[in-house]
Amino acid sequence: MTDDLTNRAVEARRALAQALTGTGDLTDPDWRRAFEEVPRHVFVPYFYAPSGERISANDPATQEQWFTAVHEDRSLVTHRTDGAATSSSSQPSLMATMLEALTVVDGLNVLEIGAGTGYNAALLAHRLGDDHVATVDIAEDITGPARERLATAGYRPTVITGDGCLLGFCGRQGPGQIPQLRIDRSFDPLVVGSSPTRSTTRPRPGRVFRAGAAFRAWVILYVS
Template sequence: MGAEREDPFVEAAAEARHRLVAALAAAGELADPAWRAAFEEVPRHLFVPYYYVGVMGGYERLWRDDPDPRRRERWLAGAYEDRPLGTRLRDGDLVSSASQPSLMAAMLHALGVRDGHTVLEIGAGTGYNAALLSHRVGDERVTTIDLDTDITDAAKAHLAEAGYRPAVITGDGARGCPGRAPFDRIIATCALPSVPGAWLAQCRPGGRVLAPLSTGLISLDVRDAEHAEGRFLHTSAYFVPLRGDVPRAPEVHTVGLPRRAVDSELFRFLLTLTAGSLDPYEAHALWQREHRPQRERYGVTVSGGRQWAWLDDPEGPYSWPLGSSSA
């Protein structure tokens, strides 16, 4: 699976891919041999035929068909660096990117995919993550969905060029993909204000949902269509917001808060997680009182028509409703 077709960069890409995988493995990101094989064999460069890098005053476009061989070398080398790659510009601003490989590896590991599992990915992106999933469980068990036709068309083309053919659906990811449910695992590559209830309804009991929430990654174990619970991973995560039939995330206010707190990534995580539910000054007092808690001390519970975030214990004294979403 995943063999490149008439690709002039095959040998150079294989060497660059090997270096990337070795670095990820050395950092402990690829302990699972199945995921190491996927990253070794799926050609990331085919999913980013062009991307943008920041330069003074804006962005520079690197692409595989550039007539300058040195710029082509830069494009290929960048495709296998452990960093996000800007893939779409709008009015001079980046609006979409290919995720950092080490973050993707951490998310896939936390997803807990096993042989025979079916997986729904919310947010098709370039198609690279769907290719990794297809390598792991097979094309027929992977579905990826995105709201924009241009994104799904491009992802489908990239996947086909790399030799993978999972189901690529154009639709509202907030509603899941009922036509291909149920799923054993659901993974989102876009940030949520709360957990769409449709996802739990389309997930088998005992399944898992992994998604960006606030500036972290929540891993929810699903009991049934109305109940799920889990904690945040240690890592930070920044993704574009999920679009479609979802509530808007509440605004985060920092006016009057100490600069030291506002500059702390962990405090901003708490601020975003509690926005609309907890006064920012109360959040700051809690953050200090609890000794600046790490992300993994926080969790989320979905139960019936309610969902809330909490610190340490879902039934403890520190809990907050998540947005205004309907579970």
């Protein structure tokens, strides 16, 4: 991206943060700073329009459309498999609402289920520090780019390729485990449109679930 676009991005992030503050979605000064300083455009170098057209920063024909979209309060499809949308960058206002609902404090460790582009993990790392954030997603073609973009933006949280079910999700019994993490108590994530398989410790969007872990306590933020 040119220096001109980089400078424009700084102002566009500030404008987005101001808009989210104005709507009441962003009230915490620490999270506002995160939205102002974490460059969403790094995590969304391209996205797919509803028609399936790829809108890219590297395409002169779509660059301005791309720039405008990544600095608006809208979700953007970023990954398609066999023509179907399989990953996206969530709407910033929704992200702000969920992040504030965590009511984090310094020193808290956060595990995000659903890395996507890595943008949300970057916001978490900005607020809490790299060593306090981990994020997991199912496929290397999602986590690989997320890891690279996090590094480009200056963040290095733990990024894991794995099935969230291995953490004890999906109604499986017993503790879940994947490399570098151990969750000593499992719960079913909320899946939109599905019926509960168990009634115990089922979170709703924005709610916090604390589980014993190898070190201190993890707060699980489930991003559907």
